[in-house]
Amino acid sequence: MRLSHTSYLHNQKFSEAYNLIKRSRHIILATHESPDGDGVASMLALYQWLESIKPGGALLYSKEPIPSGLAFLPESNAFRDSIPPEPFDLVIVFDYGDKSRLGLESWFKANSHIECLTFDHHPLGRHMSGFHLIDTTASSTAELVYDFFAVNGIDFSKDIARCLLTGILTDTGTFKHSNVTPHTLRVASFLLTKGVTTREIVRHTETNIRPLDSLRVWGEAILRTQLDHETGLAYSFFTANDFSRYGIKKEYLDGFSSLLSAIPESRAAVLLTEHPEEPGIVRGSLRSEYHKKFNVSETAKKFGGGGHALASSFRVEATLDDVIERLLKSSKTV
Ligand SMILES: [Mn+2]
Structure with a gap:
């Protein structure tokens, strides 16, 4: 089967990106903080191709550990949590939406001469300068990495197909979300011809497969959930003390705000957390559903965050009470 491609980006953009990569010798790959399935899998797909054309030339960077549910991906143990002082000539950044989410401000300041290539599908406006493959x-982002391979006529392995399908499945909620297009399904269909299956991926990535400790934490989060009838906002929270009290690991909380956003009475949902290692900071994870017509990225922006219309996040210096009060006030006008 031939690789198909219908991205609205010009083919020339993809071939320019290809040439940029080809002429670079030492390349860093990075994604946003709290790395997710799409960012990690996109990085791993490109990394494996780079290893095949210039072995040892690329470095996978993530300051934070990648989620344990992604450990099945080939080369997932190749991630490094620091960037060595080598003479890199290209950094490729994936799926981040906003440069502040890369957590690399000081590194970029010290290495401003290094070229930067972005692969992303988040809204435009807050990306790194440099070369953009943004659709x-x-x-x-995995779908876009597929387009990059397709336009440039790069054949790829079953392992790479496994990564690309993982990115697509995790970002579409296993083809349930409104971001699925005919092209998404054509790409997925091609990836299946490489011998990967959705079952082998979903077994690791589906968020309803959770350790018991994680379910107990969800139980507590559900008990605390408030639904503001005026705004339709469902919210729950964990304080820094709760993290030690309930033995909360960050990954336990993945998917919780999606659960709340599915409540029929809610228009949007947010999980607020104070992390013990970040005193004075509140993180918010926002979700909504297509038919509810609530753009959570607008809400996230008011707290210095961003993301997609149905999935966004923020990180703000404030108290939990203040954030809740501001959330309820600002959601009235959405
Ligand atoms: Mn993504």
């Missing part, structure tokens, strides 16, 4: 119509 906001793509379901996932």
Whole structure:
């Protein structure tokens, strides 16, 4: 089967990116903080191709550990949590939407001469300067990485196909979200011809497969959930003390705000957390559903965050009470 491609980006953009990569010798790959399935899998797909054309030339960077549910991906143990002082000539950044989410401000300041290539499907406006492969119509960054391979006629392995399908499945909620297009399904269909299956991926990535400790934490989060009838906002929270009290690991909380956003009475949902290692900071994870017509990225922006219309996040210096009060006030006008 031939690789198909219908991205609205010009083919020339993809071949220019290809040439940029080809002429670079030492390359860093990075994604946003709290790395997710799409960012990690997109990085791993490109990394494996780079290893095949210039072995040892690329470095996978993530300051934070990648989620344990992604450990099945090939080369997932190749991630490094620091950037060595080598003479890199290209940094490729994936799926981040906003440069502040890369957590690399000081590194970029010290290495401003290094070229930067972005692969992303988040809205434009807050990306790194440099070369952009940004397609906001793509379901996932992984879909865009597939387009990059397709346009440049790069054949790829079953392992790479496994990574790309993982990115697509995790960012589309296993083809349930509104970002699925005919092209998404064509790409997925091609990836299946490489011998990967959705079952083998979903077994690791589906968020309803959770350790018992994680379910107990969800139980507590559900008990605390408030639904503001005026705004339709459902919210729950964990304080820094709760993290030690309930033995909360960050990954336990993945998917919780999606659960709340599915409540029929809610228009949007947010999980607020104070992390013990970040005193004075509140993080918010926002979700809504297509038919509820609530753009959570507008809400996230008011707290210095961002993301997609149905999935966004923020990180703000404030108290939990203040954030809740501001959330309820600002949601009235959405
Ligand atoms: Mn993504």
